[in-house]
Amino acid sequence: MMKEIDCRGLACPAPVLQTKEALERDRPQIIKVVVDNEASKQNVARFMTSQNLQVSIEEKGSDFHIIGRVGDSPAAQATVDEQVEDAPRKIMVVVTNNCVGHGDDELGQKLMVSFLKTLKEMGRELWRLVFVNNGVKLTIRGSELLPIIQEHDQAGIHILVCGTCLTHFNLLDQKQVGETTNMLDIVTAMQLADKVITI
Amino acid sequence: MCGITFPTDENVLVGLEHADDAGVYKVTDDIALIQTVDFFTPIVDDPYWFGQIAAANALSDVYAMGGVPKTAMNLVAFPVKDMDLSILRQIIQGGADKMREAGVVLVGGHSVEDRELKYGLSVTGFIHPDRILTKKDLRAGDRLVLTKPLGTGIINTAIKGGLASADIIEKVTQLMATLNRDAAEAMSRYPVHGCTDITGFGLLGHMAEMVSGTPFGIRLMSRDIPILSEAVAYAGMGLVPAGAYKNREFRECMVDFDPSVDRLVQDILFDPQTSGGLLIGVQRDRAADLVAELRAKGIDDAAVIGEVTAQPGERIAVG
Secondary structure, eight states: OEEEEEOTTOOTTHHHHHHHHHHHHHOOSEEEEEESSHHHHHHHHHHHHHTTEEEEEEEETTEEEEEEEEOOSHHHHHHHHHHHHHSOOOEEEEEOSSSSSSSOHHHHHHHHHHHHHHGGGGGGGEEEEEEOGGGGGGGBTTOTTHHHHHHHHHTTOEEEEEHHHHHHTTOGGGBOSSEEEOHHHHHHHHHHOSEEEEO | OTTOOOOOOTTEEEOGGGOOSSEEEESSSSOEEEEEEEEEOOSSSOHHHHHHHHHHHHHHHHHHTTOEEEEEEEEEEEOTTTSOHHHHHHHHHHHHHHHHHHTOEEEEEEEEEOSSOEEEEEEEEEEOGGGOOOSSOOOTTOEEEEOSOBOHHHHHHHHHTTOSOHHHHHHHHHHHHSOSHHHHHHHTTSOEEEEEEOOTTHHHHHHHHHHTTSSOEEEEOGGGSOBOHHHHHHHHTTOOOHHHHHHHHHHGGGEEEOTTSOHHHHHHHTOOOSSOOEEEEEOGGGHHHHHHHHHHTTOTTOEEEEEEESSSTTOEEEO
């Protein structure tokens, strides 16, 4: 059963309260909440996550459609469990700078080349590679490391690049690899990962 | 209000050009006048407590400048046709009791009819012209002390949504109604280089004001920051006020979060506070004594939460 509620024009916390009420009253398998501002979008998504729904967000013009799916039917649960048993561990690597360590930047940049190349040794366990702050500079046109990151990309590793950071450095149009992302995705990924390594 | 020029004169010690917690006007070489005004719509259901909170909040700006409030005037907007006058009576009583506690006398006021209830004070206080504490005098190495826990905006959102427990409503009401007087009195005996009170811009918003345009930055230890634990739970349920997201959007370009800082904690650092605590920049070697004295006065949540760094300027690192 799908339930849709229109929360446009409502201020926080009303959209969350309406979502809560709809979930408790109708117990839908899928719920779609339409909101028209960023705060409501984040709050409703967060509320659905706290209720163990799988959340996806679609941007429609100036509105956001937040869709939550209940994933607790026995059949669905079994497949998830099986996948978990078979799947390798999920390691997420967060790159916060364009060099490794502090002190000598020239050395740090060499170490970063070596680090990103050597990451391949993690094999199938390397799951996501996230670039934030100065780290986003590695993903842009002219970066020495671009070919190595592209190799990871082709190998099926999910590459995420922080959109706020790209905007901050005015590099949004120069990114050459990976998916531009936001903090909600990064945090969600951290939650899903078995291990998070920050460099 | 860009483009509008306002009259000024040489006795204005703190005015519009460096917007601070309150305005300061020199009367003699020994006395300056501090003036501030604040009013808002109800944040708790109980009118008597709302009156106390609104008064404590308005008085706080004088304390944050290092001054002593002396007189106040009531500001009232009231829906006479839709609401019983006894409600207004309880609000005014709450304000009066808080003023009495602060040693402030009510000398007048003004009320208008309005569809939405609002209450607050215009406050006047005194300060020595050489002892004004602005937001912009921090020095590298200073320790930053916070005197009340964060999270009142998120908890007020939960109250508005009818999802807050009775215990936390009582706790947060008491907290918002607590004067910053004792904290201000304690800090007056220490080498303090800057102070502000935490209100609508949230901790990080007010910190950003303190370092912007200065050569200094701030390093915060998120684990040391006093936070109402219920706020973390409510933030996880999406009960974050829109103001917190706006504060974040406006100031996150100045903030470097270590990835270890939980997203919910980050939101609390941007959460708009009502009648929040003082943020005090105190000389490094006296910070522990100041915190000990604050705690001895019953300000149990007081803690050193970070330090002023020589560089990088205009950055706030949260670890």
